[in-house]
Amino acid sequence: MGNAVREAPSGLERRSAAADADDSNGRGRPGRVRHRVTWLFAAAALPIVAFAYHAISRVAVDAVSAGLVATTEQHNVAFARALANVHDEAIRALLSQQAADGKALSARAAFDAALMRSLPDTLVAKVKLYAPLGRTVYSTDARQIGEDKSGSPGFEGARLGRVVSDLTHRGKFDAFEGERSGRDILASYIPLRSTDRRGVAAVLYLALVAVVWLGERHWRRRQVREIKLLRRTVAAEAASRAKSEFLARMSHELRTPLNAIIGFAECLGEEGLGSNQPARVAEYAGHIQQSGHHLLAIINAILDHSDMELRRLNLSLEAIDLDALVVELCQEFAPELARRGIELTRDAPAGLPFVQGDRLRLRQALGQLLSNACKFSLRGGKVNIRVRTDWARNAAQGSVVLSIEDKGCGMSAEQLEQALQPFRQVEEGLNRRFQGLGLGLSIAASLVRLHGGVLGVDSKLGQGTTVLVRLPCAPLRAMASDTAPVAKAAVAA
Structure with missing residues (x-):
């Protein structure tokens, strides 16, 4: 017959086909299940995470x-x-x-x-x-x-x-x-x-x-900036005033000796060396020399101050007999003190240790201090110089302590603070009693510091002033064995 006949499968075949179908479906089921579980977890976790983020943010806020x-x-x-x-x-x-x-x-x-x-x-x-x-x-x-x-x-x-x-x-x-x-x-x-x-x-x-607390913080910062700016402005104005005062004082201090130099030089030129007044010519020459030395001292003080501010001042160190240096200064100032009726005394024990320093600069510092004591002492007054040794602070390296005491006009605490500043004087203006640039005490203090020492001033208004200079020294035994010959040569020179 032309029609094809399809035979029904037997029971064994039906079971085999069912098993094959199950195997075919089973190969994709685990992947689909995992994918579905992932999506379900993500869908459930998203609102939980969002809620947690919102809750944490809310707590923080x-x-x-x-x-x-x-x-x-x-x-x-x-x-x-x-x-x-x-x-x-x-x-x-x-x-x-x-x-x-x-x-x-x-x-x-x-x-x-x-x-x-x-x-x-x-x-x-x-x-x-x-x-x-x-x-x-x-x-x-x-x-x-x-x-x-x-x-x-x-x-x-x-x-x-x-x-x-x-x-x-x-x-x-x-x-x-x-x-x-x-x-x-x-x-x-x-x-x-x-x-x-x-x-x-x-x-x-x-x-x-x-946000007042933030505003206040910014306000305080602004206030601090304004205060700093104000301080800088005040400092700049003070520096400008100091410069102006310095220039005015310089003009006065330089003009006075220069006028003397020019005036007496003109007199010498008019009278001539062959005049019949040799005594007057010699007197004029003396005035010229005195004014020239005054001018030179002023210029040297300014240069020294500038060098120390720029840290360009070098020291030539040697062993120095400080007491011998004081004797030299006393001899130098003796005529001026005698002319003004001021008594000068010196008190120093024998066997003082040497100090290590620059002889020229130490002489300059001590000479300036002695000059101040003489300048501010009243006629008939007294200036006392005392030198001693202090081993109390450091037994290995003691100090030589020099004090210069006068019974002059003295200073108040405010005046003393002013006097320690460069180019400042207790008496301002051109009508002050004591002339000068106001650099002496400042330069002396700087020179003492360069030698590793300390300069202190104690003054009472109307009672006088005491300046204390403390300079470090090596032990007496070491100085005597190592540097004493050098010191003696320096003193002899």
Whole structure:
């Protein structure tokens, strides 16, 4: 027959086919199951993660907000109490007057002016003052004066002695300095205690921008910068004034000896060397020499000061017998002291150790100190030089201590501080009694420091001045064996 006949499968074949079908389907099922489980987990985890993120963010925001509220509230309370302490009389006047009273209007105007001076810039939104029963006796917004706030939670809480604060966001608000927008405002009702501390005399309402603590920090930084700038400006002005004073003093100090040099030189030129007045010519020549030495000393002092400021001054170190150096200086100043009737005494024990230093520079420093003592001593006065050894501070390396004491005019503490500054003198102006640039004490102190020593000054106004110079030295035995011959040669020279 033409039709094809399809035989039914046997039972064994049916089971084999079913097994093959199961095997075919089973090969893709594990992958599809894992993929489906992943999607289900992701779908379930996404809202959990989002909720956790939102919760953590909310906790963080709440923590920051709580800290911000607490910090700003502390500022509000501190500022309110300071305001109440400083302007206590104005607050009493506001509380004691009626709203329409002329005295109250005057008190409000005074309080407005006080607030303008006291409030931090752009941080205060509003200030109000309530009487104990709730009447508004003052507000930076005058339209609110006279309103009754009794019954409001903030006022009632403050009347019971608690600080009540509320943090809100304001789209627009009228601040003390004008309209502001988009700020978080912390409004605090702050109780003001009565003088006997037994009750609440008034309630102060203070609304501050919630970032007041950040604003204050920036304000303080700005204030520090302004103070530093002001100090630099003051220092620059002081330097400019010092330079001007120096130039004026230099003009005076240089002009005086130069005039003498020029004037006497002209006289010598007019009279000539063959004149019949040789004594006068010799006198003029002496004046020229004296003025020239004076001018040279001034110029040398300026150069020394400049070298020390620029750290260009080098020392030629050698072992020096300080007592021998003092003897030389005493002999040099003896004629001038005798002319002025000033007694000069020296007190030094035998066997003083040598000091290590630059002989020329030490002589310059000690000579300047002795010159000052003579200059500021009164006629018939006394100058005493004392040299001693001090081993108390360091047994291995002691010190030679030299003091120069005079019974002259002396200085006060303020004058002494001024005298230690370069180009400064106790007496300013061209009419001062004692001439000079004001460099002597400063140069002497710098030279002593260069030798590793210390210079101190003790002075009392009207009683005199004592200058103490402490110079380090090697032990006596080492100096005697190693450097004493060098010192003797230096002294002999």
